[in-house]
Amino acid sequence: MNKEVAPQMVCIVGTGDFGSSFGKRLLRSGLAVVFGSRNPKRVSNRLPEGAQVLSVRQAVAACDIVVLAVRQQHQAALEGQLSSVINGKILVDVSNTEKTPVQGSMPNTSQLHMLYPQTSIVKAFNMISAWSLQAGLDDACKKVFVCADDVNAKRKVMELAWIMGLEAVDKGSLANAKELEEYTHQLFPQWRIPMRVTLGLLLVFYIYTIIQDVLFSYFEHGMDRSFRLAISLPNKAIPSVALTLLSLVYLPGTLAAYIQLRRGTKYSTFPPWLHNWLLVRKQLGLAMFGCAGVHVIISLAIPLRVYVYWKWVLSIKQQIDGNWTTTYTSIDFWQRDLYLIFGILGFSILVLLAITSLPSVVNSLSWREFHFVQSKLGWLSLLLCTAHTICYGRLRFLRPESYHWGIPPLYIPALMLPCITISLKLPLLLPFLNRELRMIRQGWTRSRPRAEIEMFHS
Template sequence: MAAKKLGVIGTGDFGRAFTIRAQLANLEVVMGSRDPTHRHLECIDPNLSKTTVLDLMDCIADSDLIIVAIHPTNYKMLSRFKDKLKDKILVDVSNCSRVDISNAEFLFSETGARVVKAFNGLSAWALQSESFGGSKDVHICSDDIEAKLAVMQLTRDIGFTPVDRGNLSAAHAIESETGRLFPEWAGPTAFAWGLFFVYTMWTIARMFMREKIIWSEYPLTRLNPAVCTTSVSLLACCYLPGEFAAFFQLYHGNKHTRFPNWLDKWMKSRKQLGLWSFFFATFHVLISVCVLASWNLGHFYEIDYKMYTVNTNVTIPVPSEFRFFYIGEIMLLMGILSYITMAILAVSSIPSISTRLNWMEFTFLQSYLGYLCLSLVLAHILILGIRYWLRITEVFLLLRSFTFISCLLPILVLLLKLILLLPCLYIPLQRIRKGCEMKTPWQKVATGDENNVSLMAITPV
């Protein structure tokens, strides 16, 4: 960094934390305050005992790169030093407080300086704590390339990672991002819990249909099918949009045509849907362990009975031995393998893990391993439920079965995947994804004389 000294205007929590962080990086820092004689910073933090605190004019004069750590409402105060700030680099670290214009653009309009937006995603705690577990990315934007490069170097010097976001016009988006609560999770979360609510209502409806209402079993035992079906449906919804996208590309014969908005949003929500699927799968595993009671032992065990005579005329069977039979073992094996596979998919989506994977490794885990997980889940459900489906003759009774409902989406996803693996579709799809454009029979072909030249296609000189 080419500055003589790093200036920090503002002696609040952020200004003090930034100063300490910069000093630990062996940078020379001077702080600016409207009333420097009453700023006894060493009483607040002993690390600031040797820090020089000047008035605003001297701080600006003594620094080339200045961190503006004051509230945006006080930016007008800096307009008094407009002439001195003309060639200075001002770094706006504030977050969104106005609708019409970003704080960084407002600072530029008030000072005319070389304004850079940066560090607004960091808190004072993040600057002072080495054990800070959040992102170390610092989003930076500015219209002055040289000033932006200086701030990016400063970011590296104090131990963070700069991310170039372009011109200063991006400042409003950078400021707004810190005030939104999980913006990418709103839609997938509403869908996941909405689906769970629908399945939960269906479990209640089933109890009324069977005229056997035992509310004492509902908090866990009767809720478990809804939890399982939600998990399976969400997992299938992770892979269904990718197949729709493949058919969309085959239809248009290229990969450049933009997906419809609903499909584009669905594609971008797959990670969130997958993690919610893993959440409900974990919930299902815990419930299944807790409610493994006598009424469902028949799914897993063969039971040997011994006959005991009571009095002289009554003989009753008493269970004497429990042992797994092969169907129960296979069903549990499929369930365990599918859960372990789903756990691997969830872990590989963590940013610190996914950034260490190359594209081929990430694709293998999230695509091939994902379809394997879906197949294992389907096998787990089929082994459990297909024995009972064969006894049902009425369609409505079949739809009352949660094991049957759980299989519908996974079967659809795997069937579409098998169709896309047919050579007549797989080969063209791979060519399209490599950038080739293919003509399809249903696309309109322009007719006319090939020798005619369209005047609209000629660029005037």
């Protein structure tokens, strides 16, 4: 074998989907690849062109870095073929457990270390799918978490990831391997709380509208309005959820500001509930954007409904039969136009907020630009969407007939949290509070002289 090629050659033990995709990625990156298989002749025709295929023993003996791309339950069966040639090499474990590990169970890397104690075990690449390696990697799936006890082996595997165009992240020693394996069994872990909040609000608001609209009409007037369950009532509940979620995105930052002002420092931890709330703001925002988008689509489809067309024709007939005309004042026209323009502007900013949350867009923005869009424009969207809801309700909250069974229209409880959030934000805009908060977030503490932080940033 050519001695100049040998250091660049990577061995892959395993010819399944992941091993084949991994080898193809290595070849595209300019590295030589040799596959180790128990049946080299049978699998050679379905492996990437340009890769060698040898027996497991021969392939491992030819390389310094060995990628073990076989399932956990099949790893022990390779012990006889690996034990005599694997010592002193770097063994990269890319496997995951088939089921969620039980408490106290050993990670795969610990079992490999027991089988091959003279080998440098490295856990890496277990969180990248075969499909991603073949289809091309975007910013969302470029991270490779690497952990190992051997610092030199870890460095070489991280260099291998960089050559492949991946972003290697050092996760410390092999003690963290179990955490990496368990993470792959979690389904959208950061979305659990936001989705529960979103679905909970949808259920509560939807039931609220059913009680106030359908049940009230049936029991008090004998009218069957169950057809409103499909379009009309969701188009009341969904925008109410969107406005509430938008408030939940900006309320925790406001509460954090008051805590920092009270403590006079940013170097003390927030309460756990607030800390966790701050971590899921992005997910809450995306759930909010989804609800707002559905509201826009339903609103555009409402004129297509037979019920709306029938109601419009019936209104015209009643005016003709009664020889009367519906009158509108300038104030009515203003309220309806403001209702539309506030909604359009608010949703347009929400679209911008959603776009700037994409990793590819975030990487192209400076911190000041990102903060301006997500904070300044975000608060503006909250103001516009709140004004949109107020214009929708107008003065109907003053009419007793709007309170069915004493229950206020849904837009009133939907406005409570946004109004509280905006009210809490307004005092923070006062110059003396805003200046102190800005200094605290720059590192100044109330126990230190103010001039110290100013000198630090001068």
